[in-house]
Amino acid sequence: MDTQRLTGKYIMITGAAQGMGAANAKYFAAQGANVCIGDVNLDGVTAVADEINAAGGGKAVAVKMDVTSRADNAAAVAATVEAFGSINVALLNAGVN
Amino acid sequence: MDIDEDNWDMIMNINAKGVLLGMQEAARAMIAQGPMEDHPYKIIPVGSIVSRTAFLDVIPYSCSKYAVLAMIIGGAKALWEHKITVNGYGPGVVHTELWKQLDKDLVDIGMFEKEGQSLETLRENMILMKKLSTPEDVMGTAAFLCSDESDYMTGQLLMIDGGIVMQ
Numbered sequence: 111m112d113t114q115r116l117t118g119k120y121i122m123i124t125g126a127a128q129g130m131g132a133a134n135a136k137y138f139a140a141q142g143a144n145v146c147i148g149d150v151n152l153d154g155v156t157a158v159a160d161e162i163n164a165a166g167g168g169k170a171v172a173v174k175m176d177v178t179s180r181a182d183n184a185a186a187v188a189a190t191v192e193a194f195g196s197i198n199v200a201l202l203n204a205g206v207n
Numbered sequence: 208m209d210i211d212e213d214n215w216d217m218i219m220n221i222n223a224k225g226v227l228l229g230m231q232e233a234a235r236a237m238i239a240q241g242p243m244e245d246h247p248y249k250i251i252p253v254g255s256i257v258s259r260t261a262f263l264d265v266i267p268y269s270c271s272k273y274a275v276l277a278m279i280i281g282g283a284k285a286l287w288e289h290k291i292t293v294n295g296y297g298p299g300v301v302h303t304e305l306w307k308q309l310d311k312d313l314v315d316i317g318m319f320e321k322e323g324q325s326l327e328t329l330r331e332n333m334i335l336m337k338k339l340s341t342p343e344d345v346m347g348t349a350a351f352l353c354s355d356e357s358d359y360m361t362g363q364l365l366m367i368d369g370g371i372v373m374q
Contacts, residue, residue, distance in 0.1 A: 202229040202251065204229075
């Protein structure tokens with residue numbers, strides 16, 4: 111597999127403190143992506159970002175966000191652009207059942 | 208008959224409105240940046256097996272994920288003029304905290320007698336591959352949708368479910 115498959119991708123991921131969102135964030139960063147990961151659980155998503163940054167692949171920043179808030183969505187997008195200079199992918203993963 | 212309005216509102220707000228707002232705000236920034244030279248921007252809402260077939264007793268969840276499918280298709284049509292693609296994926300029965308909670312909920316409403324039974328029943332009777340999914344099963348397809356390899360597709364919802372929903 112091309113380990114740099116996602117180099118140059120600046121990806122916002124919602125709902126990334128656990129489960130599939132967290133797994134995807136780590137996997138994308140391992141393939142070269144920079145990820146801005148959001149969750150209502152700031153401690154959880156910060157731990158995921160710390161793990162990604164310690165791994166030495168793509169970079170991660172964590173933001174607290176409630177996806178039902180337009181302001182929070184806008185702020186997470188803005189945080190992606192501020193951290194990486196651009197946003198070119200948005201993975202809208204947050205959900206409940 | 209037992210659908211609770213507060214539960215409906217909570218699920219629709221997070222799963223459906225949350226995707227709408229994320230899509231709108233991401234697209235707003237992408238449009239402001241202007242089209243990229245070589246590749247489209249990508250918005251990837253996460254659907255579900257219940258985006259295509261509603262299951263008994265999870266009707267609010269099914270409705271919210273049908274809404275995600277509608278936003279994938281409608282969003283693809285609305286945003287291509289800005290060189291933005293919209294494609295999603297639909298996990299099946301993924302063994303995460305979310306499914307553990309659903310498993311407990313199904314016991315609480317009397318659909319199953321004990322915890323773990325719903326997952327085992329689904330595995331045995333619904334999943335062609337007879338295997339529950341893990342997040343690792345989903346990551347490759349998610350990465351593909353983020354990558355340049357998926358540039359020539361939009362408006363699609365890919366099922367990653369071990370063979371539950373085929374259409």
